Amino acid sequence: MTKYDYLIVGSGLFGAVFAHLARKAGKRCLVIDKRSHLGGNIYCEEQHGINVHKYGAHIFHTSNKEVWDFVNSLVPFNRYTNCPVAMYEGKLYNLPFNMNTFYQMWGVTTPEQATAKIEEQRAEVLSAMKEQGINAPRNLEEQALCLVGRDIYEKLIKGYTEKQWGRPCTELPAFIIKRLPVRLIFDNNYFNDAYQGIPIGGYNKITEKLLEGIECRVNEDFFARREYWESLADKVVFTGKIDEYYGYRYGKLQYRTVSFVEEVHQVPNYQGNAVVNYTEREVPYTRIIEHKHFESFGDAVYANPVTVISKEYSTEWTEGSEPFYPVNDAANTELADRYRALAAAETNVIFGGRLAEYRYYDMAPVIEQVLNHPEVKGW
Numbered sequence: 001m002t003k004y005d006y007l008i009v010g011s012g013l014f015g016a017v018f019a020h021l022a023r024k025a026g027k028r029c030l031v032i033d034k035r036s037h038l039g040g041n042i043y044c045e046e047q048h049g050i051n052v053h054k055y056g057a058h059i060f061h062t063s064n065k066e067v068w069d070f071v072n073s074l075v076p077f078n079r080y081t082n083c084p085v086a087m088y089e090g091k092l093y094n095l096p097f098n099m100n101t102f103y104q105m106w107g108v109t110t111p112e113q114a115t116a117k118i119e120e121q122r123a124e125v126l127s128a129m130k131e132q133g134i135n136a137p138r139n140l141e142e143q144a145l146c147l148v149g150r151d152i153y154e155k156l157i158k159g160y161t162e163k164q165w166g167r168p169c170t171e172l173p174a175f176i177i178k179r180l181p182v183r184l185i186f187d188n189n190y191f192n193d194a195y196q197g198i199p200i201g202g203y204n205k206i207t208e209k210l211l212e213g214i215e216c217r218v219n220e221d222f223f224a225r226r227e228y229w230e231s232l233a234d235k236v237v238f239t240g241k242i243d244e245y246y247g248y249r250y251g252k253l254q255y256r257t258v259s260f261v262e263e264v265h266q267v268p269n270y271q272g273n274a275v276v277n278y279t280e281r282e283v284p285y286t287r288i289i290e291h292k293h294f295e296s297f298g299d300a301v302y303a304n305p306v307t308v309i310s311k312e313y314s315t316e317w318t319e320g321s322e323p324f325y326p327v328n329d330a331a332n333t334e335l336a337d338r339y340r341a342l343a344a345a346e347t348n349v350i351f352g353g354r355l356a357e358y359r360y361y362d363m364a365p366v367i368e369q370v371l372n373h374p375e376v377k378g379w
């Protein structure tokens with residue numbers, strides 16, 4: 001008899017939620033992670049009394065009540081509402097595009113005036129394209145111009161998108177932007193979901209709760225001692241990279257990554273908001289995150305005289321850097337499909353989470369996936 005029912009490779013949300021539910025069902029689990037800490041990408045590091053999101057700002061949002069109740073049963077959530085602002089040439093604009101943005105951009109004060117202005121801007125673009133014999137947008141720039149007109153595109157979309165993708169918008173495909181929702185109401189809440197927030201005390205509290213009473217080992221790479229790890233359990237739950245699991249036999253999948261440069265400032269309030277996007281091409285970073293605003297509100301911000309910020313830079317992924325976002329082009333999709341076909345044929349290995357599926361998932365869908373997983377439903 002093996003020592004464990006499940007060897008869980010990766011202590012991110014997929015692995016940790018799986019382990020938690022398995023333990024509740026009386027299963028014996030071992031969780032290993034190659035990083036020096038548990039929690040995967042939701043991990044935070046405490047600095048100067050502030051929880052710093054080490055793998056990028058994480059804001060929990062969902063409309064799924066079961067998922068919301070589940071996470072709140074672990075740790076209660078605060079009232080954080082994501083209202084990012086964009087900085088362009090020293091002026092601030094609210095996001096997502098809404099009546100506040102249109103007022104800041106054009107001084108319009110009613111939905112009717114805002115609609116008229118957007119339509120005027122779109123009409124200019126469409127007639128210019130028609131004159132040049134262009135019937136449909138040929139690239140991302142033309143697509144965005146057709147959807148929202150020149151002012152919003154040039155001030156809030158162009159530079160940011162070019163930094164994110166490392167290429168001019170004229171060289172990016174139109175399909176990347178399918179819609180650009182405009183809100184004709186004064187509403188800066190980024191998400192449309194019914195629930196959002198940050199766990200009170202930070203994300204590590206969730207990881208601690210999920211993995212309570214479960215044997216966990218950090219600094220352990222599954223591939224360093226694969227046979228040994230596999231011999232310990234009846235089944236493996238694998239949340240690492242799917243191509244690595246198969247020894248890259250069809251080739252390597254590509255990713256996009258972000259690098260973070262942290263700064264500590266001896267001021268209580270650096271930018272007055274958790275998220276500020278920098279939409280000019282000339283500013284090298286895409287966003288500045290001020291971490292304390294995720295968990296302190298109102299005057300409480302001033303209780304701590306220090307603040308920690310992270311500047312985010314979009315960078316090409318190279319071997320050894322963090323694999324953050326899958327690349328959704330034809331070559332990578334086809335390659336991932338070939339690996340997924342191998343994974344589907346496995347009987348004793350469960351593949352789950354963003355790396356093992358080579359799909360971008362927010363936190364809530366990952367949890368939902370585990371809650372509804374056939375293995376979990378079978379207990």
Ligand SMILES: Cc1cc2nc3c(=O)[nH]c(=O)nc-3n(C[C@H](O)[C@H](O)[C@H](O)COP(=O)(O)OP(=O)(O)OC[C@H]3O[C@@H](n4cnc5c(N)ncnc54)[C@H](O)[C@@H]3O)c2cc1C
Nearest residue numbers: 010012013014034040041056058059222240353354362363
């Ligand atoms: C920059 C960024 C920002 C994000 N912001 C948000 C947000 O605001 N809101 C939101 O809902 N979601 C956000 N997400 C998504 C969120 O991070 C994921 O949904 C979540 O982390 C998925 O959990 P996971 O378990 O699949 O993967 P991970 O958290 O990556 O966990 C996988 C774990 O497996 C370990 N591992 C991998 N290979 C091995 C191996 N060979 N041996 C041992 N261990 C291994 C890794 O070290 C890692 O700890 C963001 C993601 C990124 C990249």
